[in-house]
Amino acid sequence: MTRSLAVLLLWLLSACASTPHDETKDWPPDKIYSEAKAELTAGNYKKAITLYEKLQSRYPYGRHAQQAELEIAYAHFKDNETVQALAAADRFIKLHPDHPNVDYAYYLKGLINFHEDLGLIGGLFQSDLSDRDPKAARESFDAFREVVTRFPRSRYAADSTARMTYLVNTLAGGEVRTAEYYLRRQAYVAAVNRAQFVLTNYPQSPAVERALLVMVAAYDAMGVQDLRADAQRLLSLNYPNSKLKVADLKKSRKWWSLW
Numbered sequence: 001m002t003r004s005l006a007v008l009l010l011w012l013l014s015a016c017a018s019t020p021h022d023e024t025k026d027w028p029p030d031k032i033y034s035e036a037k038a039e040l041t042a043g044n045y046k047k048a049i050t051l052y053e054k055l056q057s058r059y060p061y062g063r064h065a066q067q068a069e070l071e072i073a074y075a076h077f078k079d080n081e082t083v084q085a086l087a088a089a090d091r092f093i094k095l096h097p098d099h100p101n102v103d104y105a106y107y108l109k110g111l112i113n114f115h116e117d118l119g120l121i122g123g124l125f126q127s128d129l130s131d132r133d134p135k136a137a138r139e140s141f142d143a144f145r146e147v148v149t150r151f152p153r154s155r156y157a158a159d160s161t162a163r164m165t166y167l168v169n170t171l172a173g174g175e176v177r178t179a180e181y182y183l184r185r186q187a188y189v190a191a192v193n194r195a196q197f198v199l200t201n202y203p204q205s206p207a208v209e210r211a212l213l214v215m216v217a218a219y220d221a222m223g224v225q226d227l228r229a230d231a232q233r234l235l236s237l238n239y240p241n242s243k244l245k246v247a248d249l250k251k252s253r254k255w256w257s258l259w
Contacts, residue, residue: 024051024054029055029058029059029062029063029064030064032051032054032055032058032059032064033052033055033064033067033068035051036048036051036052036055036068036071037071039051040071040074040075040078043078045075045076045078045079046075046079048071048075049072049075049076049079052068052069052071052072052075053068053072055068056068056069066092066096066099067101069088069091069092069095069096070088070089070092070101070104070105070108072088073085073088073089073092073105073108074108076088077108077111077112077115082112085108085112086109086112086113089105089106089108089109089112090109092105093105093106093109103147103150103151103154103156104156106143106144106146106147106150106151107143107144107147107154107156107159107160109139109140109143110140110141110143110144110147110160110163111140112140113136113137113139113140113143114136114137114140114144114163114167134170134171134174137167137170137171137174138171140163140167141164141167141168141171144160144161144163144164144167145160145164147160148160148161148164168202168204168205169202169205169206169207171202172198172201172202172205172206172207172208172211173205173206173207175194175195175197175198175202175207175211176194176195176198176207176210176211176214178194179191179192179194179195179198179211179214180210180214180249182194183214183217183218183221183249184249186221188218188219188221188222189218189222191214191215191217191218192214192215192218192219194211194214195211195212195214195215195218196211196215198211199211199212208238209235209238209239209242209244210244212231212232212234212235212238212239213235213244213245213246213249214249215227215228215231216228216231216232216235216246217246217249219231220246
């Protein structure tokens, strides 16, 4: 055996030895899918994603391929990979707008943003900053609204409706908090505009009471007594038993406890 041939054989042997064994190589699609599902159920999200991706690459037109796309999105969500989860859900919606489970894709998108927003909501209640934009909450609301309006008989419609109510109250509360921020800094026109936005866009929210109070205080500070009277009349008419006073706006930041 020549030296060059011996070197070549050694290289081939080492290459074969370094190549990891893929136990799924000869698995049929049903087995890959069932194993991926089992890993997902067990909480082994990364392994589940790997199996789902193998299923998609080997059997892109198989009966499990589209469902695998949805479950990849869910696995990313459970693994706290928000960006990947949203991308996977959006991709499914774009590629399969008429799929029987597209309602779940919208619902999942709403859930992903809903949980992403929890940290932001907490931040809103611990900070005086007025320039926070609760984008995740709005996108979550939009996704849940798609479920409710386009798929009213969906199994996810009831939960979507409940989460929409929560998000509306959250968004309205954030707007009122911003209005109070402007009020404390004597930016009265900005405070009125934010409060008016709540009245227009979130008329059923508990934050409306607080928004009217901000308007009363802002108009009073500007000396616009006719508009102050209108705001006070609306406050008294809609909340005849309200215990809130203008002085409350200068108290503890934890004003939501008054709702």
